[in-house]
Amino acid sequence: MLKSQAWKWVKRKLKMMRLNQAFKEPYKRIEGLSNFENQKVAKLNLNENFFIPREKLFELIIEALEDLDPRLYPQDEGETLRDKISEYVDFPADNIVIGNGGDELLERIAHLFLEKGEQAITISPTFSTYRFAVNLQRAKLIEVPLREDFSLDVDGLLSNVTPKTKVLFLCSPNNPTANQFEIDEITFISESFPGVVVVDEAYVEFADYSAAPLIKKYENLIVVRTFSKAFGLAGLRLGYCIADTEIARVLSEGVSPPFPVNMVSLKVGAKILENIALFKEAVLKIRKEREKLVKALNDINGVKAFDSKTNFVLFKTEKPLDDVYNSLLQRRVIVRKIGDVLGFQNCLRATVGLPWMNAKLIDALREICS
Numbered sequence: 272m273l274k275s276q277a278w279k280w281v282k283r284k285l286k287m288m289r290l291n292q293a294f295k296e297p298y299k300r301i302e303g304l305s306n307f308e309n310q311k312v313a314k315l316n317l318n319e320n321f322f323i324p325r326e327k328l329f330e331l332i333i334e335a336l337e338d339l340d341p342r343l344y345p346q347d348e349g350e351t352l353r354d355k356i357s358e359y360v361d362f363p364a365d366n367i368v369i370g371n372g373g374d375e376l377l378e379r380i381a382h383l384f385l386e387k388g389e390q391a392i393t394i395s396p397t398f399s400t401y402r403f404a405v406n407l408q409r410a411k412l413i414e415v416p417l418r419e420d421f422s423l424d425v426d427g428l429l430s431n432v433t434p435k436t437k438v439l440f441l442c443s444p445n446n447p448t449a450n451q452f453e454i455d456e457i458t459f460i461s462e463s464f465p466g467v468v469v470v471d472e473a474y475v476e477f478a479d480y481s482a483a484p485l486i487k488k489y490e491n492l493i494v495v496r497t498f499s500k501a502f503g504l505a506g507l508r509l510g511y512c513i514a515d516t517e518i519a520r521v522l523s524e525g526v527s528p529p530f531p532v533n534m535v536s537l538k539v540g541a542k543i544l545e546n547i548a549l550f551k552e553a554v555l556k557i558r559k560e561r562e563k564l565v566k567a568l569n570d571i572n573g574v575k576a577f578d579s580k581t582n583f584v585l586f587k588t589e590k591p592l593d594d595v596y597n598s599l600l601q602r603r604v605i606v607r608k609i610g611d612v613l614g615f616q617n618c619l620r621a622t623v624g625l626p627w628m629n630a631k632l633i634d635a636l637r638e639i640c641s
């Protein structure tokens with residue numbers, strides 16, 4: 272192929288990817304975020320966890336890396352972490368797959384189970400990676416709206432299933448609505464859906480129950496989890512999923528690069544699980560702060576906050592979305608713009624931050640909204 276021909280082909284390919292929407296929505300970079308805690312910026316846009324002090328996490332990281340030899344490819348570190356996760360989730364290690372964040376595992380799952388022209392189904396609104404992962408396979412994603420009270424429309428989901436529908440993604444608790452779906456409904460869906468059901472439990476530690484025990488009965492169920500939320504490790508990109516052993520083996524060995532996760536993250540992940548009490552304590556604090564935050568938001572005129580089973584809160588304002596968002600930014604409070612959620616307009620999402628962060632959000636909203 273002549274060079275110019277090759278380049279034309281490359282450009283066609285890139286255009287196709289754009290048309291196919293297989294693009295991640297870039298996270299908007301916000302200036303001046305280094306050292307945000309000292310600068311008193313309430314960074315509440317990405318559901319990160321600030322309840323484990325950075326110094327403490329650093330201590331654990333240094334301990335974990337004492338015998339690190341970065342010249343080597345990861346060796347036993349993956350197995351060690353799998354054993355620790357196995358203990359944490361009470362499933363044999365053969366059921367566990369470790370990945371470079373929950374996102375990467377969702378992509379691996381889509382890669383394994385979806386082909387061009389096939390379909391996946393999910394709820395709306397929900398986490399955007401499902402769309403990205405499905406588009407990457409050149410499959411189609413059907414979105415079935417939640418009911419006005421954010422509950423699942425189980426009939427709606429199942430009535431949209433066709434012979435082409437291979438994967439069903441459920442985020443529970445759901446991002447951005449923050450509610451957890453009924454376990455009976457997840458059971459019914461796992462039993463009725465003629466393909467693979469993926470339950471994304473990124474926020475499960477902040478919720479009431481897990482769908483994972485259902486895997487013992489329904490081999491078509493995969494539960495995806497992350498170290499980014501309850502374990503405060505978003506920057507090290509570590510996630511895992513729990514699946515039937517045959518599925519787990521192919522997800523680990525078949526549709527995975529040879530060394531998907533770096534040695535540092537593997538070692539730190541294991542160290543975190545050795546110190547699980549510290550993280551459980553932080554989760555308890557987040558739950559308590561969450562209840563206070565929901566109440567304080569609801570006490571502001573012109574603001575309505577929804578209940579949450581996650582480490583973030585969805586709220587709506589009477590004032591226009593962009594005005595509220597920009598006014599918060601001016602006051603050094605960063606939240607996530609969501610927009611319309613079913614019948615609710617001007618919705619924003621805020622991480623449950625440290626008490627001073629939440630106070631800053633509340634004070635700012637009181638000024639802006641009431």
Ligand SMILES: Cc1ncc(COP(=O)(O)O)c(C=O)c1O
Pocket residue numbers: 317318371372373374375398442445446471473474496497498499505508509510
């Ligand atoms: C529902 C949900 N799933 C998965 C993820 C991604 O997790 P990770 O950081 O492990 O890729 C997020 C991140 O915000 C999320 O909200």
